[in-house]
Amino acid sequence: MGIPAGKPLAIIGDTTHNFTWDLPFGYTSEYFRRGLPTQRVYHTRLHNLSEGSTMPSELEKIEGVGPTVAQKLEECGFRTIEGIAAASVKELTSLAGIGASTAQKIIESAQRLASIGLETADKLWKKRQTIERITTNSRELDALLGGGVETGSMTEFAGAFRSGKTQLCHQLAVNVQLPPDQGGCDATAAYIDTEGTFRPERIINMAQAKNIPPNQALKNIIVGRAYNSDHQMLLVQQIQDNPQFEKVRLLVVDSLIGHFRAEYLGRGMLAERQQKLNKHLHDLLRVAEISNIAVITTNQVHAQPDVFFGAPDRPTGGHIVAHAAQTRIYLRKSKAERRIATLIDSPYLPEGEALFTIIPQGISDA
Ligand SMILES: Nc1ncnc2c1ncn2[C@@H]1O[C@H](COP(=O)(O)OP(=O)(O)OP(=O)(O)O)[C@@H](O)[C@H]1O
Ligand SMILES: [Mg+2]
Numbered sequence: 001m002g003i004p005a006g007k008p009l010a011i012i013g014d015t016t017h018n019f020t021w022d023l024p025f026g027y028t029s030e031y032f033r034r035g036l037p038t039q040r041v042y043h044t045r046l047h048n049l050s051e052g053s054t055m056p057s058e059l060e061k062i063e064g065v066g067p068t069v070a071q072k073l074e075e076c077g078f079r080t081i082e083g084i085a086a087a088s089v090k091e092l093t094s095l096a097g098i099g100a101s102t103a104q105k106i107i108e109s110a111q112r113l114a115s116i117g118l119e120t121a122d123k124l125w126k127k128r129q130t131i132e133r134i135t136t137n138s139r140e141l142d143a144l145l146g147g148g149v150e151t152g153s154m155t156e157f158a159g160a161f162r163s164g165k166t167q168l169c170h171q172l173a174v175n176v177q178l179p180p181d182q183g184g185c186d187a188t189a190a191y192i193d194t195e196g197t198f199r200p201e202r203i204i205n206m207a208q209a210k211n212i213p214p215n216q217a218l219k220n221i222i223v224g225r226a227y228n229s230d231h232q233m234l235l236v237q238q239i240q241d242n243p244q245f246e247k248v249r250l251l252v253v254d255s256l257i258g259h260f261r262a263e264y265l266g267r268g269m270l271a272e273r274q275q276k277l278n279k280h281l282h283d284l285l286r287v288a289e290i291s292n293i294a295v296i297t298t299n300q301v302h303a304q305p306d307v308f309f310g311a312p313d314r315p316t317g318g319h320i321v322a323h324a325a326q327t328r329i330y331l332r333k334s335k336a337e338r339r340i341a342t343l344i345d346s347p348y349l350p351e352g353e354a355l356f357t358i359i360p361q362g363i364s365d366a
Pocket of ligand 1: 159160161162163164165167197300337
């Protein structure tokens with residue numbers, strides 16, 4: 001059975017636990033029973049699970065996955081068959097505590113079931129055409145990013161304190177509101193503030209400099225102040241449930257792992273922390289890909305005393321964080337208001353550096 005194209009398959013925002021399906025009449029139960037082989041219903045299913053539903057997991061369709069294993073996998077951030085199909089044996093064993101041979105079998109049967117698989121490159125190219133870009137306000141930094149921050153994937157800004165991470169997040173939350181010919185998406189932003197550093201004053205300054213009525217600029221940013229890591233993860237869901245979500249093209253998480261680091265101290269807690277972080281990152285990646293949103297995360301850096309050449313510090317969070325963001329930018333302070341951005345990871349852009357400044361009006365050319 002084909003999946004109707006166009007609008008999302010499911011609509012959330014339901015408080016009565018009744019689903020509203022955007023499907024032709026009669027298809028509902030069939031899709032439901034078959035475990036909904038599409039990521040487009042992900043939000044609804046998650047929403048429902050968090051309400052304590054007993055609906056079977058989509059993952060149970062995979063040979064060798066019963067309710068217990070499905071639950072374990074979901075807790076580690078694997079919520080779709082496609083997600084399992086793309087996972088490595090090591091990921092499943094270390095994150096979900098599943099034995100290697102079982103993990104191998106699960107992955108193989110997920111791969112057989114997965115509806116994504118081979119696609120010709122022209123289709124992927126077409127998909128890439130739907131990607132929009134948001135200007136950072138710095139020509140050099142935009143060029144380094146291939147024309148600005150892109151929607152549909154995750155970009156990480158890593159750097160020490162005062163390197164400009166939060167300023168960049170504010171600027172992007174304003175610039176996403178600009179029309180496309182001025183480097184925006186004619187859209188709105190969502191901002192998860194984990195450190196209490198979101199400042200409406202800065203938005204007002206930046207909006208004025210871009211000729212956006214300040215009040216309008218503020219109204220176009222949904223802000224969630226996250227007080228701990230659980231709350232931070234919940235906010236990702238709440239943002240998707242917000243009636244304004246449809247217009248959101250930028251989701252900021254500033255900073256990504258501050259709470260996780262503070263709450264999970266010591267080596268003994270590391271595995272648990274990474275597991276939770278992995279789930280959070282999967283949620284964010286999915287929002288980026290499914291809703292064509294630019295997800296921006298910020299990350300602190302820690303010193304690498306053994307490195308004598310190149311960048312002396314390394315973004316925190318280990319491999320899980322390092323591999324999640326498609327694009328990683330390392331920021332460092334230069335003289336006065338000047339900042340240096342280095343592209344450290346991109347699937348298609350060359351490495352390079354850009355200079356920009358932070359001035360009262362926001363991010364600017366150096
Ligand atoms: N109104 C302003 N006018 C000019 N520059 C400003 C203004 N507000 C902030 N800045 C600059 O931005 C810097 C702070 O940058 P930002 O808050 O983005 O750092 P960060 O990388 O997020 O640091 P942290 O890791 O502490 O969160 C300040 O040191 C200052 O140089
Ligand atoms: Mg900051």
